[in-house]
Amino acid sequence: MNTFVYIDHFKGNALPASWEALGVAKTLGTVAAVIFGSGMEALAKTAFEYGADEVLLADDVSLADYRAEAFASTLSAAAASRTPDLLLFPTTTRGRELAAMAAIDLKTGVMVDVIALEAKDGKITVTRPIYAGKLLTKETCSSKPQIITLRGRAFPKPAQQAGKSGTLTKVAAVTGDFPTKVEGYAESGGGVSLTDASVIVSGGRGVSNNPALTPPGGLDEKQAEIWKAQQGFALVKDLASALNAAVGASRAAVDAGYVPYTHQVGQTGKVVSPDLYIACGISGAIQHLAGMRTSKLIVAINKDAEAPIFKLARYGVVGDxxxxxPALTAAFKKRLGK
Ligand SMILES: Cc1cc2nc3c(=O)[nH]c(=O)nc-3n(C[C@H](O)[C@H](O)[C@H](O)COP(=O)(O)OP(=O)(O)OC[C@H]3O[C@@H](n4cnc5c(N)ncnc54)[C@H](O)[C@@H]3O)c2cc1C
Known part of the structure; x- marks a missing residue:
């Protein structure tokens, strides 16, 4: 099987899920890594080291910033001339967008957020969660190329082989009067990226529920709630920092203004699959579970023994x-020598 793997990156820094997709493609046959951007030689070298047999490189100033129209047109043109059997993308915002646009250009289907796949006689059968992760469905696509996006961290990242190389093929960027123009970028706050994190500590509405705390005077009810939530989230962040983890949140916590939306996990937030997910003061509504149910190990801390999160958790602590x-943070710090 002949596969194109789209390497999603920002300014030449690839998202780890791109290498996971490359690793999957390698198990199926020959792999061409598709890299678009400007000044991408180093990234092309890294793609070879992660197993690409070939790199299709469109290196052009017009591709310096990601723009769906330009990238999809360039990708579709390359796929139309080379007729790969399969196009693989990581399930990132850009990956999903490009997969959908390429599917339209190439008159084929797309199967998104795949967590397992098997190939037989050139046809891929994928497994992917549906209905907020309540069911797993198996699907195939009868048209070619088959287009699939792979959920991040659902597949192993291949080992990097320093110095490995392959065939570098230049691809012409499709240019035109595309309507989108990138004006600039704003930093979203740093910290460990939720979708790449192997450990996530998340807080829910419960972080604001510490009756022992007395907010400073002069705050109205809403301000007092947010002040309390900040004290609660400080504990969540301490635990995350001890574990070098990313900080997640439920939608209730985000909607109440405790933390920005970039932290939201769930159906309308980020879908994550860490090795360890620690839920603090989160009830476990189906929409939250949709974003984290494929975590390998779930730990829940909730004062309500009936909270639905305990049905999914491997370890549960019923408590405040x-x-x-803080007790967990202290124990981890001691154990990890921090
Ligand atoms: C269309 C749609 C999309 C949605 N998308 C999302 C989504 O992407 N992500 C998401 O999370 N939600 C989403 N929701 C909202 C979801 O239905 C829930 O309302 C939300 O997940 C609840 O968040 P929570 O668990 O933090 O709050 P709650 O349900 O209020 O739970 C708070 C929990 O904290 C516990 N608690 C309180 N005090 C303490 C304490 N001191 N110590 C320990 N535990 C304590 C309580 O026992 C309770 O279980 C969506 C809803 C809809 C309708």
């Missing part, structure tokens, strides 16, 4: 997170 979370 304001006591349990």
């Amino acid at each position: 997170m304001f006591q349990v979370v």
